[in-house]
Amino acid sequence: MARPRTETVLLAAALLAVVLFVGSFVLGLVSDDASATAGAVPTDSAAASPSGTGGLAAPRGRIEVLNAAGQEGAARRATERLRSGGFDVVFYGNASSRVERSVVLSRVEGAEDVARAAATRLGIPTVETRPDSTLLLDATVLVGPDWPPPEVAAPETGWRARLRAWFR
Numbered sequence: 001m002a003r004p005r006t007e008t009v010l011l012a013a014a015l016l017a018v019v020l021f022v023g024s025f026v027l028g029l030v031s032d033d034a035s036a037t038a039g040a041v042p043t044d045s046a047a048a049s050p051s052g053t054g055g056l057a058a059p060r061g062r063i064e065v066l067n068a069a070g071q072e073g074a075a076r077r078a079t080e081r082l083r084s085g086g087f088d089v090v091f092y093g094n095a096s097s098r099v100e101r102s103v104v105l106s107r108v109e110g111a112e113d114v115a116r117a118a119a120t121r122l123g124i125p126t127v128e129t130r131p132d133s134t135l136l137l138d139a140t141v142l143v144g145p146d147w148p149p150p151e152v153a154a155p156e157t158g159w160r161a162r163l164r165a166w167f168r
Helices: 005-039 074-084 113-122 159-167
Strands: 062-067 088-094 103-106 127-129 139-143
Touching (some): 005 159, 074 088, 113 127
Parallel strands (some): 062 139, 103 127
16 A cells, blocks of 8 residues: 555654754763863872762862952853863852962862862862861862863864754
8 A cells, every 4th residue: 555645755754853863862962971071181190070989070079159350251161161061160250369370279178189170171270278167168269260261262163063053
């Protein structure tokens, strides 16, 4: 029994839509995996991964990001960069005072791995230890007027970026 031509065309269109949907899903997974790996920081330190085995994983810790530059949106942009790298940013906002250069403060004595990894992710060269048990944080990022450095500020480009932007 022959199918009517319109039924065959509709069936082919539905099949094509399903294939495109599955393809875009797979492309998104591959692209997210590639960008997460590209942004990860290789390290020799065994303490830098949550499992203590070293590698590319960012150590999880409670981080606050404060805009100490007076530039609108600086803390939000730094927060997005950290969160995309797997960091747990629990607060972002404005600092009570300004700084000349960006700095990451380790808030736990002897556990600077979270602060160092956050500094590396943001391209901030300065990490200082200033313990403060009242904050219940592992690190504080003070975003200064020197942030972001050029290597952090580079936008995502290429056909994958355009395709992902189109689906947003």
